[in-house]
Amino acid sequence: MRVLVIGSGAREHALLLALAGDPQVTALAAAPGNAGTAAIAEHPGLADATDPELVVALAQRWRADLVVVGPEAPLVAGVGDALRAAGIACFGPSAAAARIEGSKAFAKDVMTAAGVPTARSEAVRDLADLDRALDRFDPPYVVKDDGLAAGKGVLVTPDRDDARRHAAAVLDAGHPVLLESFLDGPEASLFCVVDGTTVVPLVPAQDFKRLGDDDAGPNTGGMGAYAPLPWAPEGLVDDVVDRIIAPVVTELAARGTPFSGLLYAGLALTSSGPQVIEFNCRFGDPETQPVLALLRSSAASLLAAAADGRLAQELPPTWAPGAAVTVVVAAEGYPGAVRTGDVLRGADGHGVLHAGTRRRDDGAVVSSGGRVLSVVGTGDDLEDARRDAYDRLATVDLPGGQYRTDIARDAAAGRVAVPVS
Incomplete structure (x- = not known):
């Protein structure tokens, strides 16, 4: 199997390492890749990973059997659609399904329709409506950029003035704002490989968004992560799949936008059970790094089965102890x-x-x-x-x-x- 991985981050480096050790993989490429991935994969060159035509041309030229799209921006831009239209297997959802990450308001609508537990929310599109909307929430305030923000578009603060400033900056940038009620409890991330109908969960992880120790400083794309979660309640993964992931997958399919790829649920494990903070349409960074470090079964087989719609026939992943x-x-x-x-x-x-x-x-x-x-x-x-x-x-x-x-x-x-x- 010739596998092309799109992206240039540590997430893609982790994916490439998992694939490089897989006997099913006969050739491996990264586009654009980085200084570290060059040691384990070809770098055929890619000027713009969000340009569907360029990605398809590269996949055809390199004769890829499977393309794994790492970042969210190419998926939201329709790279997965273009690859599948060209007859090339792709691990990653359609642009329509990738809206689960590309628009937080869309994700909330899907969750509401699916009956999935999540924070109360309100979309704000005009600065004139912001103060009245903030009046309907109690501190700590949760303010989110409704578009793609690389994990850095969220502010959680007890200070109303800070919340207002962040929301106003998002609105000034031309993006709607999503206000949410605060969810108590530790956070967790659960990755699930999905082929439109079948859901295969991976081991849960926890990441650290703030820049400094003890969660001080600004939000970042993630400063570290670990897996698994020794403190997680027994049966957590099955509970999240049954009450959250499967209903969302069913709802997306019913809307004519089946999800195929990696569905990432960011969760708050509250006193009333798991609730969704956000969904992502791809492997998370930095959680992918520890999760894949523990994977012992074939990464290529799992990703290809999802791309081909045959996850139900795939054996469950196996994991290293520890x-x-x-x-x-x-x-x-x-x-x-x-x-x-x-x-x-x-x-x-x-x-x-x-x-x-x-x-x-x-x-x-x-x-x-x-x-x-x-x-x-x-x-x-x-x-x-x-x-x-x-x-x-x-x-x-x-x-x-x-x-x-x-x-x-x-x-x-x-x-x-x-x-x-």
Whole structure:
């Protein structure tokens, strides 16, 4: 099987590593890829991953049997539709189904129709309506950009003035705002591979959105993650699939927009049960890194079965015992204006996945984006995996680099629990 992965982040590096070790994969390519993926995959070149015609032309030229689309923007732009129209198998939903991430208001409408538990919400499209809408919510306020915001369009704050400023900035940028009621309880992410009807869950994970330790600082695209969740209630995955994922998949199919690909549920595990914070239409970053580090069965077989509509015939995934932890190294200035071009040392070590990197003509690996690397550790339990990840991180040097020191700390110490009603 010749597999082409679209994207350039650590999520795509993790996907490529899982596929590279799969005997079913005879050739592997990344487009555009990064300095790290070049060691395990061809880089045939792609000027714009959101241009369906360019992606189809590349897949045809490279003779891809399966295209795996990593980021959300190409999916929302219709890359999956174009590939399937050209007769090329694609892991990733149609543009219509990708609206589950591309529009939070659409996702809320789907959840309401499917009877899925989620926060009360209200869409605001005009600054003149904002204050009256805020009056209908209690602090802490949850303010979301209704469009794609790479995981950074959400503000949770007890301060009404901060909430108003964030909402006004989103509206000024031309995007609607979604106000939501706050959900208590720890957050969790559940990835499910879907072929339009059949749902195959992966192991649950938890990510860390804030920049600094103890959830201080601004929201980011994610500063780390771990899997599985030793504190999760028994039967959590089955409960989420039965009450949340399956009803949404059924509702999307009933609307004539069946979902095929990776459906990601961001959850709050509240005192009244799991509730949806958001849906994504693709593998999450950084949760993909620890989840795939634990996968032992064939990644290629699973993704191809979803693309071909035959998940019901596929054996369930198998997982390594133990745990995995990912720590993200970000550039100076992230999540604002970042410094790039810094030389990275230790970037080729085992467990180091590249995101915002490129290789200079002289062979040096330099930073080229906000989240630069993901460092993955594994172990018999979360404490072992944490130690492994931070030991690996100690061998990496990025001038001005930022990372959290508390990824999975509380879970490893038994300090995370679902509230009881």
